[in-house]
Amino acid sequence: MFSGLSAFPLTPMNAKGPDEAAFVCLIERLAEAKVDSIGALGSTGSYAYLNRAERARVARLAVQHAGQVPVMVGIGATSTREVLRLAEDAQLAGASALLLAPVSYQPLTSEEVYELYSSVSHELSVPLCVYDNPRTTHFEFSDELHGRIARLPGVASIKIPGVPAEPEAARERVARLRKLIPSHVSIGISGDPWAATGLNAGCEIWYSVLGGLFPQAALALTRAAQRGDAALAEQLSRQLAPLWAMYNQHGSARVTAAAAELLGYVNAPCLPAPLQALNNTERTTLASLLTKLAL
Amino acid sequence: MFSGLSAFPLTPMNAKGPDEAAFVCLIERLAEAKVDSIGALGSTGSYAYLNRAERARVARLAVQHAGQVPVMVGIGATSTREVLRLAEDAQLAGASALLLAPVSYQPLTSEEVYELYSSVSHELSVPLCVYDNPRTTHFEFSDELHGRIARLPGVASIKIPGVPAEPEAARERVARLRKLIPSHVSIGISGDPWAATGLNAGCEIWYSVLGGLFPQAALALTRAAQRGDAALAEQLSRQLAPLWAMYNQHGSARVTAAAAELLGYVNAPCLPAPLQALNNTERTTLASLLTKLAL
Numbered sequence: 090m091f092s093g094l095s096a097f098p099l100t101p102m103n104a105k106g107p108d109e110a111a112f113v114c115l116i117e118r119l120a121e122a123k124v125d126s127i128g129a130l131g132s133t134g135s136y137a138y139l140n141r142a143e144r145a146r147v148a149r150l151a152v153q154h155a156g157q158v159p160v161m162v163g164i165g166a167t168s169t170r171e172v173l174r175l176a177e178d179a180q181l182a183g184a185s186a187l188l189l190a191p192v193s194y195q196p197l198t199s200e201e202v203y204e205l206y207s208s209v210s211h212e213l214s215v216p217l218c219v220y221d222n223p224r225t226t227h228f229e230f231s232d233e234l235h236g237r238i239a240r241l242p243g244v245a246s247i248k249i250p251g252v253p254a255e256p257e258a259a260r261e262r263v264a265r266l267r268k269l270i271p272s273h274v275s276i277g278i279s280g281d282p283w284a285a286t287g288l289n290a291g292c293e294i295w296y297s298v299l300g301g302l303f304p305q306a307a308l309a310l311t312r313a314a315q316r317g318d319a320a321l322a323e324q325l326s327r328q329l330a331p332l333w334a335m336y337n338q339h340g341s342a343r344v345t346a347a348a349a350e351l352l353g354y355v356n357a358p359c360l361p362a363p364l365q366a367l368n369n370t371e372r373t374t375l376a377s378l379l380t381k382l383a384l
Numbered sequence: 385m386f387s388g389l390s391a392f393p394l395t396p397m398n399a400k401g402p403d404e405a406a407f408v409c410l411i412e413r414l415a416e417a418k419v420d421s422i423g424a425l426g427s428t429g430s431y432a433y434l435n436r437a438e439r440a441r442v443a444r445l446a447v448q449h450a451g452q453v454p455v456m457v458g459i460g461a462t463s464t465r466e467v468l469r470l471a472e473d474a475q476l477a478g479a480s481a482l483l484l485a486p487v488s489y490q491p492l493t494s495e496e497v498y499e500l501y502s503s504v505s506h507e508l509s510v511p512l513c514v515y516d517n518p519r520t521t522h523f524e525f526s527d528e529l530h531g532r533i534a535r536l537p538g539v540a541s542i543k544i545p546g547v548p549a550e551p552e553a554a555r556e557r558v559a560r561l562r563k564l565i566p567s568h569v570s571i572g573i574s575g576d577p578w579a580a581t582g583l584n585a586g587c588e589i590w591y592s593v594l595g596g597l598f599p600q601a602a603l604a605l606t607r608a609a610q611r612g613d614a615a616l617a618e619q620l621s622r623q624l625a626p627l628w629a630m631y632n633q634h635g636s637a638r639v640t641a642a643a644a645e646l647l648g649y650v651n652a653p654c655l656p657a658p659l660q661a662l663n664n665t666e667r668t669t670l671a672s673l674l675t676k677l678a679l
Contacts, residue, residue: 106465137489138463140436168433169657170401192489194432194520195637195659205658225489227522342490362464363500364490 090159090185091218091246091275092293093125094311096300099346100134101355106143111355113154115301120156122304125294125311127155128188130163132225133298133342137165137192138361145178152183159185161218165192165226169208180215186245187213190220191228199234206238216245222279223250236269244274248296251280252287256319259283259290267291281341282333285326288314298341299329302349303384331378335371343367344375351376385454385480386513386541386570387588388420389606391595394641395429396650401438406650408449410596415451417599420589420606422450423483425458427520428593428637432460432487433656440473447478454480456513460487460521464503475510481540482508485515486523494529501533511540517574518545531564539569543591546575547582551614554578554585562586576636577628580621583609593636594624597644598679626673630666638662639670646671 096119101111119127129151130136130144139147148162162179164187166172172189179187189209191202210217219238221230235247247270252259263276270276277294278287284295288311300307306325314322326333335344347366350357360366367375391414396406414422424446425431425439434442443457457474459482461467467484474482484504486497505512514533516525530542542565547554558571565571572589573582579590583606595602601624609617621628630639642661645652655661662670 132490138466140466167656171433171435191658194487195427195635196519197658198660201658201660204660208657224491340490361462362503363486363492363496365493365496365499 090126094300095126095128095296096124096304097128097131097133097298098301101359102361107147116151116154120158124304127160135361136163148179148182161186161188163188165190167192167194186216188218188220190226197228210241210243213243217243218246220248232266232269239270239274246275246277248277248279251283259286263291285322289319306384385421389595390421390423390591391419392423392426392428393596396654397656402442411446411449414599415453419599422455430656431458443474443477456481456483458483460485462487462489481511483513483515485521492523505536505538508538512538513541515543527561527564534565534569541570541572543572543574546578554581558586580617584614601679
């Protein structure tokens, strides 16, 4: 399950907590689109804003409605104790894999992050994906640390936060990491604007925000890259450049939430407070863009 | 309660969760030392690593064992819903005030942070302290935003993360913020290495990590500044320079945890995993320093 397109849906919220009906609809769309995997409770899925009971319930719903598509569940939290509890909950819910970011409050040292992954990986019965996302965790992995962690039992993939824009530099970046990690550990590209370049540079999977709401568009790009049509993958990404610009300005979660609200997939506001999706002016821009792109 | 010395104790952990007996001993030391207030569940108190039930229990123990000393309780969390629940729990526990940092996962906008404080402040029956700590929250308050938030009902103090090292620059920094906030809102200095300079520059309270473990040393510095003896306050701070250097290198929580372990106030390891206190070499240095300083 650690190749192709992994689609990361929103966890739409209402006044009481997760909007279960809307979440199930998002999951069923992904199952129908036959994405390669679903990443429930990723950053886009607001895992960091839900409590343990809510996360267990969302994990269960994702697995129940994903059909044949394997589900990976985010288990990140500031404390190792809580991560272990979330791992147990997600495995009981039927998760096929787990996704763990080194969520921080006090800035973490490399040794602390290694020990976190070590403690957790030894307790799991499903594969683990290492989630490298310095924008939200404020922890910067060195490639050497990735190499150490990738050797822990059960580690199956690394979700990297982007690659250089230039194709040759991107290939070098992926090759450098590839040399330090075992061959059974896949490298996945995250940060949708870098998806085409990352896949063309040797990443085996796209951990995709776009795919969580627009699976067909994300599948088209992924399949082009997988069959070696790098030019088409880049072209499909270039067509989405205005969307990537909005991601860069507001964060992909806010843009995706506003898109889901505009298209009626979820009720507004769907982000957990204090997060806010786009304001009215920005929504008008996004609405025009969505009409033009026809995703 | 928003002047003088506010002492922030550790919440020592054991394998199961908070070590209640050790925590109670730390609180009782602060009550005996007659600090002006206690800040339970601050950053040093590991609030970001405990679940809701643990936080409610720790808040209750702090109030029960603080005697006449008023207790402020940290209620920070990523979601507004959870902050409101924690505020309710802390007030039921008998907190005299609450401390709120804009804890983030997705980077927050100024409008989101304002709305967080607005939503929460309207629900409280005790005063609120605004906790500005970019090192852990990754949110940078502008002075203008401080001014807006300080006008919300119940806001009583702002805990700022430091001042410039040069006394005149420090006075200017505090004066600039003072102009933008109502006179009933106090400005408190945080970051122990800046405490003397901050108090001498017009900060009315020291939100103190040192005071949580070494209340007498922190009281001596605070009282010197309060009676206008700026030179003595600076001298007392300079004597602690080697400790501040360790704070800068490892973070004050790790150093304080190691000190508490070395002095037998808590069992090791007392920090919540994945956080680790100092390694053996660093501990040896700290042990010598503690002997020399005789705090």
